[in-house]
Amino acid sequence: MTEKNNVDEKVIELSTITKGISTAGSNISTFLFRCIQFIKRNFLVIVVLLILGFGIGLFLDKSQKSYDHEIIVSPNFRSADYLYSKIDLLKAKIIERDTAFLKAIGLSKPSNIRTISIKPIIDVYSFIRDSEHHYKMLALLAEDGDLNKIVQDPTTSRNYTYHTISFSTKEKIDRQSTIDPLIRFFNNNEYFKQIQKEYISNVNLKIAANDVTISQINAWLDNIKKSPESGRDQNLVYINEVTQLNDMLKTKDELLQEQGGNRISLLKTDAIIKENDSSLNMLHTSSMNGNLKYIFPLIFVCLFILFYLFRSFYRTQSIKQKLINL
Numbered sequence: 213m214t215e216k217n218n219v220d221e222k223v224i225e226l227s228t229i230t231k232g233i234s235t236a237g238s239n240i241s242t243f244l245f246r247c248i249q250f251i252k253r254n255f256l257v258i259v260v261l262l263i264l265g266f267g268i269g270l271f272l273d274k275s276q277k278s279y280d281h282e283i284i285v286s287p288n289f290r291s292a293d294y295l296y297s298k299i300d301l302l303k304a305k306i307i308e309r310d311t312a313f314l315k316a317i318g319l320s321k322p323s324n325i326r327t328i329s330i331k332p333i334i335d336v337y338s339f340i341r342d343s344e345h346h347y348k349m350l351a352l353l354a355e356d357g358d359l360n361k362i363v364q365d366p367t368t369s370r371n372y373t374y375h376t377i378s379f380s381t382k383e384k385i386d387r388q389s390t391i392d393p394l395i396r397f398f399n400n401n402e403y404f405k406q407i408q409k410e411y412i413s414n415v416n417l418k419i420a421a422n423d424v425t426i427s428q429i430n431a432w433l434d435n436i437k438k439s440p441e442s443g444r445d446q447n448l449v450y451i452n453e454v455t456q457l458n459d460m461l462k463t464k465d466e467l468l469q470e471q472g473g474n475r476i477s478l479l480k481t482d483a484i485i486k487e488n489d490s491s492l493n494m495l496h497t498s499s500m501n502g503n504l505k506y507i508f509p510l511i512f513v514c515l516f517i518l519f520y521l522f523r524s525f526y527r528t529q530s531i532k533q534k535l536i537n538l
Contacts, residue, residue, distance in 0.1 A: 250520070261516055265509030272504045278326065278496035279384055283377040283391065284333070284489045285398075288481045289407045292370040295485055298398055299330045299377065318393030321383070325390075328379035332369035374488065384493045391490055398485040408484055415481075419474050422467045429464045 287295045305313045306325055314322030480486060
């Protein structure tokens with residue numbers, strides 16, 4: 213008896229599932245049929261909306277092009293905070309559309325610029341290599357927090373050597389109209405100009421002093437070679453004070469390396485904000501940029517469908533309301 217009941221229950225369940233599948237298939241068929249009817253009744257309207265959306269999207273794709281530009285700079289004489297404040301000022305003036313100010317700093321087409329920003333190029337290894345103090349500072353901060361967050365923290369990141377200035381424009385630009393005026397604007401500061409002047413003077417004095425010291429070491433070494441103690445073979449040098457000779461040679465090598473560093477430093481510090489590289493007129497790419505001619509037709513058709521559904525819902529509810537009132 214129990215087995216018969218189990219069999220009956222399974223038959224009932226199978227019948228229910230079959231009916232459910234049949235109903236779902238019927239609903240899908242009905243839905244597809246209604247979609248076909250909707251397209252058939254509104255074919256002309258849908259075609260017009262597709263063409264209109266494509267035309268508007270195509271126009272916006274051509275007129276709303278945006279170009280990205282990047283300038284890699286290195287702030288000298290601890291001028292990173294100064295540079296960031298200048299970028300904040302420019303950003304505010306661009307948002308305000310203060311064309312008078314932007315023209316005053318040399319930008320020929322101020323309305324062409326849309327946005328501007330700056331961010332550091334994170335290079336922890338160079339940051340540590342430049343100064344032992346930087347290494348100790350990072351090691352100390354890492355004891356109390358996440359090192360990854362610390363190296364990207366604004367307070368730390370402004371001390372990196374290189375920074376990227378990014379801005380976008382509506383049209384293509386050239387160096388003369390945009391890059392050069394921006395670089396001049398960043399370098400127009402009397403305080404840092406005085407520091408630069410003194411710094412270059414000090415480096416030149418150090419180079420001159422090191423040249424004198426190197427000449428004296430060379431003269432001392434020549435005297436050793438010419439000394440009678442060198443024996444009959446002039447290519448050999450016999451000297452009892454070997455340690456003194458090694459110290460002289462080591463000092464000379466250190467001075468030569470320092471001279472090379474000083475001359476490179478002069479090249480790097482010929483500007484307060486030194487431009488290292490720039491990339492111009494990169495067409496801005498995003499999910500929507502250049503695809504509006506495909507997006508707008510879909511939006512227009514979707515809006516029409518929503519309007520149609522709302523109208524149908526409103527009519528159905530109106531009819532129900534009238535029947536209730538009757």
